[in-house]
Amino acid sequence: xxxxxxxxxxxxxxxxxKSIPEEVYHRFQAVSKKIDNNYPHDKVVxxxxxxxxxxxxxxLELAARYLRKQPLLTEKFKLMVYLAEIMPDNYDVFIxxxxxxxxxxxxxxxxxxxxxxxxGKGLIIILFYKL
Amino acid sequence: xxxxxxxxxxxxxxxxxxxxxxxxxxxxxxxxxGKVAQDVTPLNENIYxxxxxxxxxxxxxxxxxxxxxxxxNKRSPSPKISSPYMQFVMEDAGSLSPITETGSHVIxxxxxxxxxxxxxxxxxxxxxxxxxxxxxxxxxLDPYYDKLTKEIGISGDTDDLxxxxxxxxxxxxxxxxxxxxxxxxxxxxxxxRKLNASGIFIGRPRLGVLSQAYDNRISYNYHNLEMWFPxxxxxxxxxxxxxxxxxxxxxxxxxxxxxxxxxxxxxHLTVKARNLEDGLQVTFKCKKLVLAAGTIxxxxxxxKSKNDYRTKLPLLDNSLLQVPLITxxxxxxxxxxxxxxxxxxxxxxxxxxxNLRLQGSIIELTSPARALFYEMFPLSARSNLTLIKYLLPxxxxxxxxxxGSSNNSGYITLRSDNTLEVESFPCEISKKIIQKVAYTLLxxxxxxxxxxxxxxxxxxxxxxxxxxxxxxxxxxxxxxYGELYGEPGIHVVDGSLLSYVPSKNHSFTLMANAMRIADYxxxxxxx
Numbered sequence: 151x152x153x154x155x156x157x158x159x160x161x162x163x164x165x166x167x168k169s170i171p172e173e174v175y176h177r178f179q180a181v182s183k184k185i186d187n188n189y190p191h192d193k194v195v196x197x198x199x200x201x202x203x204x205x206x207x208x209x210l211e212l213a214a215r216y217l218r219k220q221p222l223l224t225e226k227f228k229l230m231v232y233l234a235e236i237m238p239d240n241y242d243v244f245i246x247x248x249x250x251x252x253x254x255x256x257x258x259x260x261x262x263x264x265x266x267x268x269x270g271k272g273l274i275i276i277l278f279y280k281l
Numbered sequence: 282x283x284x285x286x287x288x289x290x291x292x293x294x295x296x297x298x299x300x301x302x303x304x305x306x307x308x309x310x311x312x313x314x315g316k317v318a319q320d321v322t323p324l325n326e327n328i329y330x331x332x333x334x335x336x337x338x339x340x341x342x343x344x345x346x347x348x349x350x351x352x353x354n355k356r357s358p359s360p361k362i363s364s365p366y367m368q369f370v371m372e373d374a375g376s377l378s379p380i381t382e383t384g385s386h387v388i389x390x391x392x393x394x395x396x397x398x399x400x401x402x403x404x405x406x407x408x409x410x411x412x413x414x415x416x417x418x419x420x421x422l423d424p425y426y427d428k429l430t431k432e433i434g435i436s437g438d439t440d441d442l443x444x445x446x447x448x449x450x451x452x453x454x455x456x457x458x459x460x461x462x463x464x465x466x467x468x469x470x471x472x473x474r475k476l477n478a479s480g481i482f483i484g485r486p487r488l489g490v491l492s493q494a495y496d497n498r499i500s501y502n503y504h505n506l507e508m509w510f511p512x513x514x515x516x517x518x519x520x521x522x523x524x525x526x527x528x529x530x531x532x533x534x535x536x537x538x539x540x541x542x543x544x545x546x547x548x549h550l551t552v553k554a555r556n557l558e559d560g561l562q563v564t565f566k567c568k569k570l571v572l573a574a575g576t577i578x579x580x581x582x583x584x585k586s587k588n589d590y591r592t593k594l595p596l597l598d599n600s601l602l603q604v605p606l607i608t609x610x611x612x613x614x615x616x617x618x619x620x621x622x623x624x625x626x627x628x629x630x631x632x633x634x635x636n637l638r639l640q641g642s643i644i645e646l647t648s649p650a651r652a653l654f655y656e657m658f659p660l661s662a663r664s665n666l667t668l669i670k671y672l673l674p675x676x677x678x679x680x681x682x683x684x685g686s687s688n689n690s691g692y693i694t695l696r697s698d699n700t701l702e703v704e705s706f707p708c709e710i711s712k713k714i715i716q717k718v719a720y721t722l723l724x725x726x727x728x729x730x731x732x733x734x735x736x737x738x739x740x741x742x743x744x745x746x747x748x749x750x751x752x753x754x755x756x757x758x759x760x761x762y763g764e765l766y767g768e769p770g771i772h773v774v775d776g777s778l779l780s781y782v783p784s785k786n787h788s789f790t791l792m793a794n795a796m797r798i799a800d801y802x803x804x805x806x807x808x
Contacts, residue, residue: 181353188353228652246613254613254672258671258672
């Protein structure tokens with residue numbers, strides 16, 4: 151079964167590894183329903199089912215994005231990034247205020263490797279759920 | 282009452298025409314829808330410093346989630362026009378002038394100051410070889426460019442682009458360069474002889490942005506608010522000159538008036554319009570009518586006045602290529618949050634072998650929301666956030682403009698239900714050109730790759746619907762003074778007049794030309 155309420159929490163946690171602040175939650179809900187309305191009902195139901203079933207949403211979203219499946223999931227991530235960026239608590243996630251050139255390079259290399267791993271995992275999830 | 286002159290529209294051309302009439306002692310009536318920004322005071326600190334302490338929802342998302350329109354409704358105007366306090370620029374445009382569009386998304390504005398209320402403030406003189414097919418020379422425009430330079434307050438410099446940008450007289454000093462632009466500029470200066478021989482020139486932009494206090498306006502403060510707040514005193518918009526003319530009683534300004542057509546009666550011209558406050562039809566009489574409603578809307582008014590639902594008028598625009606530039610030594614660096622968020626440098630590719638002159642603007646990416654780039658990066662969600670933090674400080678973007686001409690024009694036609702039908706597609710750009718641009722930039726230390734370049738888009742430099750020609754012999758062609766063929770007393774002064782748009786922002790030239798035409802009308806009108 152799916153719930154229409156837990157996507158905000160799960161997406162936020164996937165992105166920032168912390169609980170969603172109340173303001174962001176309410177703002178996400180206000181817009182989320184409008185985005186749902188752009189999609190056929192069965193796609194929306196599938197989206198909420200996947201949110202309920204999948205532990206690694208990041209992997210699923212990446213693979214789905216590459217295969218052009220479940221665009222609703224990608225849009226919800228995008229929406230969450232916009233809503234999260236404006237919060238002072240997330241300032242450090244988006245803005246680098248201290249020059250860390252060497253660390254920057256390392257992080258980018260690591261992040262590419264991470265993406266490759268997540269893509270593989272996401273493809274398996276998609277196969278498993280027969281998306 | 283019969284006015285000597287009525288001007289329709291308050292974009293750059295309309296305001297420049299009004300400025301010209303005021304100089305000649307003629308007080309025109311200006312008809313304008315005149316949407317204005319909500320009353321909002323800009324921050325008096327850098328937006329990033331503000332964001333560190335405050336929830337920036339009202340500024341960056343908007344009470345009605347305006348900034349998320351592209352996510353919710355899949356519309357994609359430029360980020361600047363989408364920002365919450367800038368919404369007035371396109372407010373009600375769809376209902377005031379309905380359009381069915383094929384190809385590119387068409388942007389219209391009924392704001393006081395027109396689309397220039399959200400412009401990048403690039404102000405460039407045209408050279409003779411850029412005034413193609415129009416019976417006007419650069420020398421004829423020069424006195425008007427000079428007057429406007431003093432009115433606006435334009436920053437710029439004497440450099441390698443001066444031969445392409447024209448006189449530097451009365452320019453204010455240029456704005457401070459961002460770190461990345463400075464590095465690129467130094468690299469260019471070290472290798473300029475070789476680059477110039479290959480037709481590549483770099484220099485400082487001409488911008489209507491104040492590098493010092495000018496005309497009771499403060500200088501740019503590097504607070505990075507240009508994306509988010511309207512009417513910043515240091516970024517010129519035509520609305521500034523308009524306000525001054527209204528204050529000095531040099532124009533009569535009527536807002537909430539949507540001009541729809543004209544007709545002739547008893548030897549004068551009558552403008553038929555709708556008063557948007559009560560929805561009633563109103564009329565205004567004049568001797569001379571100046572159309573400055575913008576390329577698309579001036580065309581609509583002309584077609585409507587002639588009850589012409591068949592003619593297809595041309596629509597030109599500069600196609601735009603967005604080329605991301607990565608400066609590797611800035612990877613992992615701190616975000617330069619006090620850099621100027623619009624054009625830092627101009628680059629010119631003058632390639633005779635392709636018979637092509639392309640002008641580009643190198644723009645810092647400090648102003649937009651970081652989230653905008655999240656959707657452009659190809660990695661997993663959290664990895665994209667890492668790129669935003671560590672890669673984005675090393676990225677700037679080159680907006681490269683391609684000329685628009687009758688060979689690659691779209692069209693405008695009016696349907697009997699008053700809807701405009703607009704078709705326009707960006708021109709196709711050869712892979713060879715894209716590769717050559719990428720290779721040139723790579724040699725200057727800015728990494729890019731053809732795969733990172735997005736497909737061409739339009740730039741909103743509309744033109745060409747009622748071109749100015751030497752000897753007009755057909756409807757919708759204008760003479761040297763913008764007077765429509767077969768329509769004495771109706772003068773077009775906006776982008777409609779250009780039958781070629783070089784790779785250069787045309788706003789300044791339209792303003793100078795509007796002043797030139799206003800000057801002519803003033804001389805000929807019965808005083």
